[in-house]
């Protein structure tokens with residue numbers, strides 16, 4: 001049998017269809033509708049989700065409804081959502097440990113853009129750490145407040161600021177959040193996160209680096225990226241998962257990491273092959 005080409009016709013068609021929907025201002029609605037119909041037609045995933053919900057998540061905490069799972073991770077699979085959270089929490093622990101740090105030793109931590117608590121639920125056992133989460137998505141935060149009572153949850157606006165004091169947190173992480181911010185909001189949010197991290201404290205964040213570069217960027221966008229420029233696709237839908245920001249390493253180091261030291265950098269780490277940066281706020 002002939003080998004299938006690595007790039008399928010769907011890969012070529014996707015940006016064309018998305019571009020057409022975007023020009024009609026229907027990108028986000030069209031994409032959400034398409035994925036929702038696909039989910040309800042996917043009997044296998046519906047059945048697997050129902051079975052997983054009946055047995056309950058291994059951590060004994062409730063599972064978010066499928067629509068919140070989708071808003072957080074762009075997929076509907078409840079078990080996949082849970083397992084990706086286990087994996088990401090262990091990646092965070094490992095990255096900290098490799099740099100001589102332990103999450104248990106931080107008195108105050110914040111999950112910025114926590115969604116419906118995929119990662120934060122993994123910190124239930126941190127008895128001496130005050131755990132906080134914030135997101136602009138009101139429905140996700142309402143769900144977190146009810147289901148994950150061990151943490152404090154707040155909502156914020158899509159643009160800064162946050163309702164936390166200066167220098168409050170020992171550790172803040174933003175997992176796949178800068179991946180969805182418009183260019184105008186990238187630096188203001190970084191400044192805001194720097195404001196609330198203690199001097200000597202740490203910020204971990206992830207971005208789309210070069211991993212999906214060839215599949216998701218047009219040749220012109222690839223050229224910008226290669227020249228070290230930030231590329232933001234569909235900025236009209238900023239802060240939603242439909243808006244995708246792609247960060248070259250040089251852009252992060254030159255613009256976003258200002259006022260921090262880059263302590264560690266893991267290209268294409270963890271689920272979704274994003275680049276991980278661990279920064280320390282200058283004293």
Ligand SMILES: C[S@@+](CC[C@H](N)C(=O)[O-])C[C@H]1O[C@@H](n2cnc3c(N)ncnc32)[C@H](O)[C@@H]1O
Nearest residue numbers: 072113114115118135136137158175176177239
């Ligand atoms: C891909 S999801 C990741 C959710 C979560 N961090 C996780 O890893 O499961 C992106 C998250 O960023 C949140 N977000 C996007 N823009 C934001 C903003 N300006 N302020 C707070 N949260 C934001 C979205 O609501 C969404 O929950």
